Amino acid sequence: MSSVATLPASTASxxxxxxxxxxxxxxxxxxxxxxxxxxxxxxxxxLLSKSFEDRDGEFVGLQNFREYFETPALFxxxxxxxxxxxxxxxxxxxxxxxxxxxxxxxxxxxxxxFRGIALIPILAPSLLAAISLIYWFGNQGVLxxxxxxxxxxxxxxxxxxxxxxxxxxxxxxxxxALSTADARLYEAAEALRTPKWRVFxxxxxxxxxxxxxxxxxxxxxxxxTDFGVPKVIGGRxxxxxxxxxxxxxxxxxxxxGAVVSLxxxxxxxVAFIADxxxxxxxxxxxxxxxxxxxxKSDPLRDRLLFVFCSIIAFIFIAxxxxxxxxxxxxxxxxxLSLTLNNYDxxxxxxxxxxxxxxxxxxxxxxxxxxxxxxFLGSYLVEKARGVTWLRTILHLGAMLPLAVPGxxxxxxxxxxxxxxxxxxxxxxxxxxxLVICTIVHFYTVSHLTCLTxxxxxDPEFEAVSLSLKTPVWRTFRKVSLPVCLPSLLDxxxxxxxxxxxxxxxxxxxxxxxxMLASVAxxxxxxxxxxxxxxxxxxxxxxxxxxFRMFHSLLxxxxxxRTQVWRQK
Amino acid sequence: xxxxxxNISQLSRGILGLAVGLMLAIPASAETLTxxxxxxxxDLKRYAAAFNEDHPDxxxxxxxxxxxxxxxxxxxxxxxxxxxxxxxLAATSLMLLxxxxxxxxxxxxxxxxxxxxxxxxxxxxxxxxMDAWIAAVCVNTVxxxxxxxxxxxxxxxxxxxxYKGHLVMPNPNSSGTGFLDVSxxxxxxGERGGWQFMDNLHKxxxxxxHSGSKPCKQAARGETxxxxxxxxxxxxxxxxxxxxxxxxxxxxxxxDMEATAIMKGTKKLxxxxxxxxxxxxxxxxxxxNKGYAVVxxxxxxxxxxxxxxxxxxxxxxxxxxxxxxxxxxxxxxxQKRYDAKSEAK
Numbered sequence: 001m002s003s004v005a006t007l008p009a010s011t012a013s014x015x016x017x018x019x020x021x022x023x024x025x026x027x028x029x030x031x032x033x034x035x036x037x038x039x040x041x042x043x044x045x046x047l048l049s050k051s052f053e054d055r056d057g058e059f060v061g062l063q064n065f066r067e068y069f070e071t072p073a074l075f076x077x078x079x080x081x082x083x084x085x086x087x088x089x090x091x092x093x094x095x096x097x098x099x100x101x102x103x104x105x106x107x108x109x110x111x112x113x114f115r116g117i118a119l120i121p122i123l124a125p126s127l128l129a130a131i132s133l134i135y136w137f138g139n140q141g142v143l144x145x146x147x148x149x150x151x152x153x154x155x156x157x158x159x160x161x162x163x164x165x166x167x168x169x170x171x172x173x174x175x176x177a178l179s180t181a182d183a184r185l186y187e188a189a190e191a192l193r194t195p196k197w198r199v200f201x202x203x204x205x206x207x208x209x210x211x212x213x214x215x216x217x218x219x220x221x222x223x224x225t226d227f228g229v230p231k232v233i234g235g236r237x238x239x240x241x242x243x244x245x246x247x248x249x250x251x252x253x254x255x256x257g258a259v260v261s262l263x264x265x266x267x268x269x270v271a272f273i274a275d276x277x278x279x280x281x282x283x284x285x286x287x288x289x290x291x292x293x294x295x296k297s298d299p300l301r302d303r304l305l306f307v308f309c310s311i312i313a314f315i316f317i318a319x320x321x322x323x324x325x326x327x328x329x330x331x332x333x334x335x336l337s338l339t340l341n342n343y344d345x346x347x348x349x350x351x352x353x354x355x356x357x358x359x360x361x362x363x364x365x366x367x368x369x370x371x372x373x374x375f376l377g378s379y380l381v382e383k384a385r386g387v388t389w390l391r392t393i394l395h396l397g398a399m400l401p402l403a404v405p406g407x408x409x410x411x412x413x414x415x416x417x418x419x420x421x422x423x424x425x426x427x428x429x430x431x432x433x434l435v436i437c438t439i440v441h442f443y444t445v446s447h448l449t450c451l452t453x454x455x456x457x458d459p460e461f462e463a464v465s466l467s468l469k470t471p472v473w474r475t476f477r478k479v480s481l482p483v484c485l486p487s488l489l490d491x492x493x494x495x496x497x498x499x500x501x502x503x504x505x506x507x508x509x510x511x512x513x514x515m516l517a518s519v520a521x522x523x524x525x526x527x528x529x530x531x532x533x534x535x536x537x538x539x540x541x542x543x544x545x546x547f548r549m550f551h552s553l554l555x556x557x558x559x560x561r562t563q564v565w566r567q568k
Numbered sequence: 569x570x571x572x573x574x575n576i577s578q579l580s581r582g583i584l585g586l587a588v589g590l591m592l593a594i595p596a597s598a599e600t601l602t603x604x605x606x607x608x609x610x611d612l613k614r615y616a617a618a619f620n621e622d623h624p625d626x627x628x629x630x631x632x633x634x635x636x637x638x639x640x641x642x643x644x645x646x647x648x649x650x651x652x653x654x655x656x657l658a659a660t661s662l663m664l665l666x667x668x669x670x671x672x673x674x675x676x677x678x679x680x681x682x683x684x685x686x687x688x689x690x691x692x693x694x695x696x697x698m699d700a701w702i703a704a705v706c707v708n709t710v711x712x713x714x715x716x717x718x719x720x721x722x723x724x725x726x727x728x729x730x731y732k733g734h735l736v737m738p739n740p741n742s743s744g745t746g747f748l749d750v751s752x753x754x755x756x757x758g759e760r761g762g763w764q765f766m767d768n769l770h771k772x773x774x775x776x777x778h779s780g781s782k783p784c785k786q787a788a789r790g791e792t793x794x795x796x797x798x799x800x801x802x803x804x805x806x807x808x809x810x811x812x813x814x815x816x817x818x819x820x821x822x823x824d825m826e827a828t829a830i831m832k833g834t835k836k837l838x839x840x841x842x843x844x845x846x847x848x849x850x851x852x853x854x855x856x857n858k859g860y861a862v863v864x865x866x867x868x869x870x871x872x873x874x875x876x877x878x879x880x881x882x883x884x885x886x887x888x889x890x891x892x893x894x895x896x897x898x899x900x901x902x903q904k905r906y907d908a909k910s911e912a913k
Contacts, residue, residue, distance in 0.1 A: 073907055139711075140790045153775060235775040250742040250778065252640030331809050332789055334710070349609035349632075420648050512631055526778050527609075528785025 021472035025384040029394055032377050036397035038424070039440045043412035044404065050415050051258040064259045073238060081239040082267070084155060085224040088162045089216050092170045095163070097212065099312060100174035102305035105181075105204070107297035109306065115175075117313040120320060122168045123544035125501040125518045128537040129161035130232035131530060132323040140333040142322075153235030161229045164319055166222050170215045177211020178204075181293035210278050217275040221268045225405030228503045232525050240264050244407055248508060254414065261408040272403035320541065327535035342535040350524040350532070351515030356539055359517035362434050362506075363499035363547075370439040370446065371492040374398075378450035379480060383462055383472075402444035406504030413437055414508055429511035437509055438499045446491040453487035454480065482562050486555055493551045500544050600627040601839050604642060606635040606744060607656035607826065608781065611859055615655075618855055619846055626839050634779050635661060635744025646670060652834040653843055655698075658744040659825040660751070662695040663688075663892035671695065672830040672837070676844045686825060686864035695829040696848050699860035702823040702879055703749050704799035705815040706784040711793035720794070723753065723817040727768035735772045736783040737796035741899050741907075744824060745780025745798045750902060751891040752822025752884055763905070770906050788812055800859050803874040814876045820884040824891075826860075 054060045068074060099118060103111050121129065136143050137152040150156055181204075189199045205212075227241030234242060240260060248257035326332060330339045346352035381395045401409070417428040427433045457480060465475040481488075503518045510519050517540050524533035605612065609632060616628045631651065633641065639661040642651060646668065654662065665671055666688070675692035686697030705726070707719055715734060720726050726735060738746035754762035774792055777783055783795030784802050788810030799821075802814040828847045830840045846852060853865035861875045862883075 072904075134791070138791055246741075250637065250640075250739070252637070252644040254644065334790070334811060335809055346613070347610050418648075512629060526782065528777070528779065528782035528789075530789070 021466075022385060025380060025472060026387055026390065028376065029380050029384055029387065029390045032373075032380060033390070033394050033397060035373075036394070036400075039436055040397065040400055040404070043409070043416035046415040046419070047258050047261065047408065047412035050255060051262055053255055055255060064255050068256060068259045068263075073243075077238045077240050077243050078263075080155070080237060081224050081241070084158050084162065084230075084239060085220045085267075087159050088166065088223045089219040091159070092163050092166055092219050093212065093216055095312065096167055096170035096174050096215065097208075098305070099309055100171055100178050101204075102309050104175055104178040105293070105295050106302050106305055107295055108302045108309065114309045114313055117316050118171050119168045120316050120541075121165045122497060123501070123548065124165070124320070124541045125228065125503055125521055125537055126161070126165040126226055127228040127232050127503065127518075127521050127525065127533070128323055128541070129164035129319055130157065130229045131521075131525065131534050131537060132319045132326075133157050133161050133233055134530065135322045135326045135332070135534075136318075151235065153233060154237040157233035157235075158230050158237060158239070161233055162223045162226065164316070165226075165229070166219050167316075169222060170219050173211055173215045173218065174208070177208040177214075181207055182290040183293040184291050186293060210281060213278045214275050217271040217278070221271045221405070224267055225264060225407055226504065227407060228522060231522065241407060244411070245507075248411060248414075254411070257411055258415070261405075261411050264405060265403075265408050268405050268408075269403050276399075323534045324538055326531055327538055329531060332531060342531040343539075345520070345532060345536060348524060348529055348532050349527040350520035350529070350536070351512075352520075355515040355520040356517045356536070358431070358514055359500055359540070360543065362431065362438065362514075362516060363496045365431070365435045366438045366442075366499040367492040367496040369435065370442075370495040371488055373439065374443060374446045374491060375450045375481075375484065375488050378447050378454055379476065382451060382454040383459075383480070385462075398447040399444055401440050401442075404441075406441050406502060406506075407508075409437060409441055410505035410508035413505070429509075429514070431514050433509055434506050434514055434516070437505050438502060439495065441502065441505050442495055442498045446494060449487050449491050449494070450484065453484040457483055485558055485562055489551065489555055489558070493548065496547055497544050500540050500547075599625050599836075599839060600629050601652045601836055601843060602629050602631060602650060603843070604631045604638050604651040604654045605656040606633065606638050606658065608859065614858070615852075615855060618851065619843065622846060622851075623842055626842060628843075634742050636740070636742040636747065639664065639744075642670065643668070649831055649833060651831050652836050653831060653840040654827075654829045655843065655847055656826045656828070658748070659695060659697060659827045660747070660888055660891040660895060661744070662827050662829050663888060664895055665829070666694045667892070670832055672832040672834065672840075674830050674841060674844055676828075676841070676848050678845070678848055681850075681866075682848055682864050683866050686827075695827040696844070697825040697827045697864040698847065698852070699856040699864060700823050700825050700862040700883070701745070701860060702799045702862070702883060703745065703752065703821040704797065704802050704876060704879075705817060706787040706795045706797050706802045706805070707813045707815055708787045708790050708793050708811055709813050710811045711787075711790045715793055717793055719813060720815060721818055723756070723765065723769075723819050725817075726772065726794075726796075727765065729772070731772045731794065733772070733774045734793045735769070735796065736774050736786055736792040736794070737769075737776060738780040738783055739776040739778060739907075740902055742778045743780040746776075747895070747899070748822040748824040748891075749796060750898060751894075752820070752886070754894075754898065755822075755884060755887055755890065756819050763901070766902075767905070773906075776906070784812075799861070799876055799879060800872070802876075803872055804859070806874040814874070816876050816879060816882040818882075821879075821882050823883050823886055825864075825888075826856075 051064055052059055052061060054063070099114075102108050103115055133152055135141060137147055137157070138144065141152065147156070185203050185207075186199065189203060194202075225241055227239070227245050230237065230239045230242050231245065240263060244257050244260045244264060247253045247260055327342050328338045328340070329335075330337050330341065345356070351358075377394060377398055381391050381398070384391055413433060416422065417424060417433055419425065427436070461475060461479050462472070465472070501518055503522055506516055507519050507522065510516055517536055521533045521537045521540075524530075524536060607615065612630050612632060616630070619628065620626075631638070635658045638654075638657055642649070642654070642665060645651070649670070662671065671694040673690065673692045673694045676696055679687065679693070679696065682696065688694045688696070705720060712719065717730060717734060718725075720731070737749065740746035740750045750766070753765055756762070757765050777786070780798060781801045783792070784797030784805055785795075786792045787795035787797070788805035788808070799814060799816075802812055806812045806814065828844055830837070830844055834840050848864065850865055850868060853863045853868045856863045857869055857872070859872070861869060861872050861879060863869050
C-alpha cells in the first residue's frame with residue numbers, strides 16, 4: 001500500500017481499484033453503521049423528541065421540563081443522587097486503590113486469592129448487596145446495633161451497597177493503572193535516597209493519575225444511574241434513577257420518564273467526556289525502553305496491607321454468605337430453621353424458574369451474537385482499507401453506548417420499538433429486544449477490548465495477504481480470529497456475566513414470557529418476598545461463577561493451542 | 569469467487585438463523601388470551617388451571633402487576649391496546665377505563681345469580697365483580713412489645729407520635745390497596761379532614777412501598793412493627809407463622825372489588841366472553857374464596873383462616889363513583905404532598 005501512495009496521482013487513480021475484498025469490507029461497514037443507527041441513535045432521538053411531547057403526542061416544547069423542574073421533590077433527588085455518587089466514588093477510590101496497590105506492588109501473600117474474592121460482586125446483581133445489608137443491619141438485622149440507631153434504609157444503606165457492587169469495576173482499572181510502571185524511575189529514586197512516602201507521592205500516584213481519574217468517573221456514572229440499590233434499601237431516600245423508575249413503571253408516565261432520563265443522561269455524559277479526555281492524555285506511559293517493575297518485599301508494609309485486604313475480603317464474603325444463609329431460612333427472624341421453600345420460585349411473584357432459564361438464554365445469545373458482531377465491528381474499524389470516514393463513524397457509534405446509562409437506553413427502546421409505525425415493532429416484548437438492548441448496553445467496553453487485541457496485529461499481515469492475493473476473509477479466519485481468540489472469549493464472558501446480572505435497561509423491556517432472573521429479584525423484593533429475592537440473586541451468582549470457571553478453563557486450554565507463538 | 573459466495577451465503581445463513589431465533593421468541597397461538605390482572609401471583613396458577621379444566625382450548629397469558637401499574641399500563645396503551653380481557657383489577661380502575669370508553673359491555677351467562685352490588689349497574693354491564701378486598705392494619709405483636717407500642721384501634725390512633733417511624737403503607741400511585749386507603753379516608757373524614765389526617769399520618773410513616781402486600785409482609789418479618797395493608801395478606805402471613813394481629817380500625821375500613829371486563833376492540837372476543845362467563849361461575853367464586861372472605865356469588869363464602877371477625881360490618885359504605893371520578897385528582901394531590909420522601913424540616 002505504501003508504494004501506491006508514493007506514485008504520482010494520475011497513476012494512483014488507475015492503480016487503486018476497489019477489489020472484491022474492499023466491497024465486502026465496506027458493505028460490512030455500512031451494514032454495521034446501519035445496525036448501530038437502528039439500535040442506538042434512532043431510539044435516543046425518539047427519547048429526545050418524546051420529552052417535548054404531551055401524552056397525546058402533541059409537541060409542547062419545554063413544558064414537560066418546566067413541569068418537572070417545578071416539582072419540589074426534584075432538587076432533593078438531584079442532591080441525593082450527586083451526594084451518594086460522589087461519596088461512593090471517593091470511598092471506593094481510596095479502598096480500591098490501596099487494595100490494587102497491595103495486589104500489584106507488594107509481595108503480600110495470597111494475592112491471587114484476594115483478587116478473586118474482590119471480583120465476587122461482578123457475579124451478582126447490584127441488588128444482592130442491598131438485600132444482604134437488610135439482613136445484616138435492617139430492623140431485624142444481626143448487627144443492627146452497630147449503626148447506633150441510624151437506619152440502614154436511606155443514604156447509609158445505598159452508599160454501603162453501592163460501594164460493594166462497584167468495587168471490582170474500580171479495582172480492575174486501578175490494577176491495570178498500577179501494573180504499568182517503569183522500574184527505572186524507582187531505581188533512580190532509590191539511588192537518590194528518596195524517602196518512600198515521597199516516592200509514593202511523586203512517582204506512584206502521578207503514574208496512576210489517569211487510572212484514578214478514570215475510576216472516579218466510572219464509579220460516579222455507575223452509581224448515579226443505578227436504581228436497583230436505592231430501590232431496595234433507599235427507603236424514603238429518593239434519587240434520580242428511582243424517579244425515572246417511578247415515573248415510567250409506577251405511573252406509566254413515559255413523557256416525564258423521558259425528561260428525567262435526559263436529566264440523568266447529563267451527568268453521565270459529562271463523566272463520559274471527561275473520561276475520554278483523560279484517556280487521550282494517557283499516551284505511552286511505558287516507552288519501549290521501560291523496565292517492568294518488580295515489587296520487592298517489605299515485611300511491615302506487606303503485613304499491614306494483608307490486614308487491610310483481609311478485612312475487605314472478609315466483608316465481601318460476609319455479604320455473600322449472609323444472603324446465602326438467609327435464602328435458606330424459613331421465616332426470618334422468627335423461625336430460623338432451614339428450608340428450600342424460598343427456592344420454590346414458581347409459587348411467587350417474579351416469574352418463577354422460567355425467569356432463571358430466560359436469563360441463561362439471554363446470556364448465551366448475548367455472548368454468542370454479541371461477541372461475534374462486536375468483533376466484526378472492531379475488525380472493520382481497524383482493518384478496512386481507505387474509507388477512513390466510514391471507519392470513524394462506526395468507531396464513534398461503538399463508543400456512544402458507554403455514555404448512555406442502561407436506564408435511559410431501556411426507555412428509549414420502549415419509545416422506539418413500541419411505536420405503532422415502527423416496522424421493527426414485532427421485536428417489542430420478545431427475547432430479541434432484550435438481546436439487542438443488552439449487547440448495545442455493553443458494546444463499548446467489548447469493542448475496545450477487541451480493538452486492543454486487533455491493534456497488536458501488525459498491519460503487514462493484511463499487506464502480505466493482499467500481495468499474495470489471499471481473500472481478506474481468509475486472513476481474517478486464519479490470522480486475526482485465532483490470534484484474537486482470548487480477547488474474543490473475554491468479551492463473550494463479559495457479555496454473559498452482564499446479561500445475567502443487569503437490571504437497568506431490561507427492566508423496562510421484559511414481557512411475561514421473557515421475565516429475567518435479575519428483574520425477578522427486583523420484583524420479589526418489591527412484593528416483600530425478600531428471602532426468595534435473595535435466593536434468586538444467589539442462583540445468578542452460582543451460575544455466573546460456574547460460567548466463569550468454565551471460561552478460564554477454556555481460555556487456558558486454548559492458550560496452550562493457539563497462543564504458543566507469543567512465547568519467545 | 570466461489571469461496572467469496574460461499575462466505576456470503578454462510579453469513580446470510582447466520583443472519584437468517586438470528587432472525588429465526590428472534591421469530592421463535594414470539595408466541596404464536598390463536599387461542600391465547602392476553603389477560604391483565606392484579607391478582608396475587610400465587611393465585612394466578614390456580615385460576616388458570618381451574619379455567620383450563622373447563623376450557624383447555626384457551627390459553628391464558630398473564631400480565632400481572634400492582635393495581636396502579638396495570639391501570640396506568642392500560643391507559644398508556646389506550647391507542648394500541650395489548651390486553652384482550654382484564655380479570656382481577658380494582659373496580660374503581662375499571663370504572664375509569666369505562667369512562668375512557670375502553671371497555672366492551674357484555675352480560676356474562678349467569679349474571680342474574682350475582683349479588684347486585686358486584687356488577688356495573690348498566691345493562692349490559694361493562695364489568696362484573698369477583699370478590700372484595702379489604703384494608704386492614706397488620707401489627708407485629710413481638711415488635712410492638714419491643715418498642716412499647718400500644719395496639720392501635722382506630723385510624724386516628726396511627727397519627728399518635730409514638731408510632732413515628734414504625735408505620736409503613738403502600739404508595740397509592742402504584743398500589744390499589746394504597747388507593748383504597750386514601751379514598752376511604754377522604755370518605756370517612758371528608759375532603760379536608762382526610763388530607764389533614766394524612767398529613768399527620770405522613771409524619772409517622774417510615775416509607776411508602778410500591779406494592780400493597782409489602783407493608784404486611786414487612787410487618788410479618790418484623791422489619792416494621794405496623795404495616796397498613798389488606799386483610800387477606802395479613803391472614804396469609806399469619807398462617808405462615810408470623811406473629812401478627814390483624815386490626816380493623818373502628819372508623820371503618822376501605823375496600824375495593826376485583827372485577828372482570830372485556831377490552832373494546834379485542835380480536836378474540838368470543839374467547840374473552842368464554843372467560844368472562846367462567847369468571848362469574850360458582851366454581852370460580854369458590855376459588856376466589858380461598859383468598860377473599862367476600863365473593864360475588866351469594867352463599868359461596870366460607871370463613872378464611874385468621875381472617876379478622878366482623879369485617880363485613882367494618883367495611884365502609886364505599887362510594888365507588890367518587891373514587892373512580894376523583895382518582896386522578898386524588899393521586900396527583902397525594903403525590904404533591906407526600907412523594908418528596910425526605911421529610912420537609
